[in-house]
Amino acid sequence: MTKIEDQIREEAMPKIEDRVRKDAMPKTEDRVLVEALTTRPILDQIANKWSVLILTVLCTEPARFNAIKRRLDGITHKALTEALRRLERNGLVSRRVITSSPIAVEYSLTPLGHSLQEPFTALYGWATNHQSDIERAQLDYDRRRAVELAE
Numbered sequence: 277m278t279k280i281e282d283q284i285r286e287e288a289m290p291k292i293e294d295r296v297r298k299d300a301m302p303k304t305e306d307r308v309l310v311e312a313l314t315t316r317p318i319l320d321q322i323a324n325k326w327s328v329l330i331l332t333v334l335c336t337e338p339a340r341f342n343a344i345k346r347r348l349d350g351i352t353h354k355a356l357t358e359a360l361r362r363l364e365r366n367g368l369v370s371r372r373v374i375t376s377s378p379i380a381v382e383y384s385l386t387p388l389g390h391s392l393q394e395p396f397t398a399l400y401g402w403a404t405n406h407q408s409d410i411e412r413a414q415l416d417y418d419r420r421r422a423v424e425l426a427e
Contacts, residue, residue, distance in 0.1 A: 318366075321362055321366050322366070322368070322392065324359065324362075326348070326351055326355055326356070326359040327359055327363055328396065329351075330348065330356070330359055330360065330363060330369075331363070331368065331385065331389060331392060331396065332396060332400075333347050333348065334369065334383060334384060334385045335385065335393050337384075338382050338383060338384035339382065339383060339384075340374075340380050340381065340382050341356070341380075344356060344360075344383065360383060363389070364383075367386055367388045368385065368386060368388055368389035368392070369383050369384070369385060369386065369389055370383070370384055370385075370386050371383055372384070
């Protein structure tokens with residue numbers, strides 16, 4: 277999260293919390309909004325496109341940097357480095373330097389990282405089961421948009 281996002285969050289949080297405290301029985305939407313603002317930074321880190329894929333690669337066994345890069349077609353060296361640092365900072369991935377020739381770095385999931393395996397598996401299963409539904413919805417949307425734009 278950037279300093280600007282931190283500042284915006286700090287400025288927004290008291291205002292939302294004040295609104296919630298004013299009502300004797302806060303609205304469900306307000307509670308959800310407060311919870312969303314507090315969990316958003318965590319979800320941004322975990323649900324990031326590359327983070328999900330990296331964690332998926334590491335679910336079964338530890339892997340070296342280049343092995344992860346080969347499995348994630350399209351990721352740049354810089355993007356992988358940044359994502360691995362974020363995951364390590366958040367306690368989801370551990371980094372181990374292997375003193376061999378040449379020196380290698382191996383990444384593995386921490387216990388906290390392993391705790392994401394069940395939700396990721398459920399999400400993957402959902403995506404697999406509903407892939408055709410989503411594709412159909414996208415086609416329907418594209419057709420509707422094309423008609424709207426043609427008018």
